[in-house]
Amino acid sequence: MVLHAEHGSNASSFAARVVAGTDADLHGAITAAVAALAGPAHGGAAENVMRMAQEIGDAGKAAEYVSSKRANKEAVMGFGHRVYRAEDPRARHMRAGVEKLSREMGQPHWYKILEAVVDAMKPYARHGVNVNVDFYAGVVYFLNGIAEDLFVPIFAVGRVPGWTVQVLEQLENNILLRPLTLYNGPEPRPYVPMENR
Numbered sequence: 001m002v003l004h005a006e007h008g009s010n011a012s013s014f015a016a017r018v019v020a021g022t023d024a025d026l027h028g029a030i031t032a033a034v035a036a037l038a039g040p041a042h043g044g045a046a047e048n049v050m051r052m053a054q055e056i057g058d059a060g061k062a063a064e065y066v067s068s069k070r071a072n073k074e075a076v077m078g079f080g081h082r083v084y085r086a087e088d089p090r091a092r093h094m095r096a097g098v099e100k101l102s103r104e105m106g107q108p109h110w111y112k113i114l115e116a117v118v119d120a121m122k123p124y125a126r127h128g129v130n131v132n133v134d135f136y137a138g139v140v141y142f143l144n145g146i147a148e149d150l151f152v153p154i155f156a157v158g159r160v161p162g163w164t165v166q167v168l169e170q171l172e173n174n175i176l177l178r179p180l181t182l183y184n185g186p187e188p189r190p191y192v193p194m195e196n197r
């Protein structure tokens with residue numbers, strides 16, 4: 001929870017600021033943040049990593065799993081980050097936690113599977129695709145006996161302090177966040193009545 005407490009202008013914190021920017025209340029801002037966090041590209045990745053570890057089932061099958069994902073141009077869950085090109089600095093703490101927990105719980109194979117996936121992903125590291133915090137979080141939740149559909153809520157509990165302080169900071173000098181968009185669609189066309197289409 002300490003590792004998850006705050007992480008700059010991540011998608012959910014930014015969503016909270018956008019809602020606070022309309023002068024909506026703190027509850028609305030946090031609700032928006034929860035919705036953003038649940039997405040598989042954000043906090044939802046942890047449950048997908050756990051599903052991936054279960055699907056791989058054995059460390060010896062990790063390389064084959066990664067090759068087939070890459071052959072289908074699919075993302076490997078728990079890798080990649082919008083900001084980090086090197087390893088997510090939070091990941092090393094989570095890795096140590098998974099190693100210890102899986103050993104203490106008599107289930108060392110989960111750690112072995114994850115490390116085999118990291119090995120198989122090494123060729124992509126030089127392209128800036130490295131392990132992120134969610135890669136280890138799912139297994140930590142799982143080994144603590146937390147049900148899969150509570151992974152995002154537990155992450156959210158950890159992130160509430162960060163969202164809250166960002167909303168309070170936003171409110172100190174609030175503005176409506178309203179980016180401009182650049183239209184690049186077709187030029188105006190004549191209107192064709194329905195019966196002539």
Ligand SMILES: CC(C)(COP(=O)(O)OP(=O)(O)OC[C@H]1O[C@@H](n2cnc3c(N)ncnc32)[C@H](O)[C@@H]1OP(=O)(O)O)[C@@H](O)C(=O)NCCC(=O)NCCS
Nearest residue numbers: 040041042045074075076077078079080081082129132134
């Ligand atoms: C987080 C995420 C959305 C960032 O995406 P992004 O900003 O578009 O990533 P990048 O622009 O750095 O991608 C650069 C390249 O790496 C590839 N890449 C990015 N994440 C990858 C992943 N998880 N597995 C394999 N390849 C990946 C992209 O396909 C892209 O390849 P291309 O240049 O050949 O098209 C993306 O990495 C992802 O979906 N990761 C899996 C979900 C996850 O773990 N989310 C938690 C994030 S903390």
